[in-house]
Amino acid sequence: MSVLKNVQSVMVKFNNDPQLISKELKRVQSVKCRLKKQKARKDYDTLMKQTLVEEQVLKEARSTLIPKKKFVTDYTQEDVNQLNYDETIKSIKSIQSKKCLTKLEDDDPNENEEYKKSCQIEKMLLNHKKEIRPLDETVVRKTDVQTIIDTLQNSGKLNKDSVIELLQKLM
Numbered sequence: 001m002s003v004l005k006n007v008q009s010v011m012v013k014f015n016n017d018p019q020l021i022s023k024e025l026k027r028v029q030s031v032k033c034r035l036k037k038q039k040a041r042k043d044y045d046t047l048m049k050q051t052l053v054e055e056q057v058l059k060e061a062r063s064t065l066i067p068k069k070k071f072v073t074d075y076t077q078e079d080v081n082q083l084n085y086d087e088t089i090k091s092i093k094s095i096q097s098k099k100c101l102t103k104l105e106d107d108d109p110n111e112n113e114e115y116k117k118s119c120q121i122e123k124m125l126l127n128h129k130k131e132i133r134p135l136d137e138t139v140v141r142k143t144d145v146q147t148i149i150d151t152l153q154n155s156g157k158l159n160k161d162s163v164i165e166l167l168q169k170l171m
Helices: 002-013 018-036 044-065 077-081 085-103 113-131 142-154 160-170
Strands: none
Touching: 002 044, 018 044, 077 113, 085 113, 142 160
16 A cells, blocks of 8 residues: 555656656666675665665556556557557557467367457447548648649649649649
């Protein structure tokens, strides 16, 4: 119970800022590293114990403040719907890797619950991939527009057809 109070007091001390806690954690880890080289000290054991306790409390406080990213193997349909195209592709690769590894664990992969769950998640991800488009297809880049503007300015007079052709390339 005292460790929980320590974590809460550390969080309050650093205004619930994970960056400040991380800086303090680095400082404590540096102290620990320097202390490791001083094993001949009479108070080595007590100082090392205090440093390790302080480090652990800081780690727990930081992990409390920084949200953990959900693993692909735990995705639900709502999680899949929130993914963008690139995240979807990465998730598909990850779940296919997991599926491949779990398939080899048993003689019959259809009896393996992990494999079945991986197949379901893969199906959800593949369906989501069909629904969304990659960023390249849906976005006009500023550099492309700037290139057309530069072309129009540098060429002097372009006819209407060549301007339309340049703009159609953006579509």
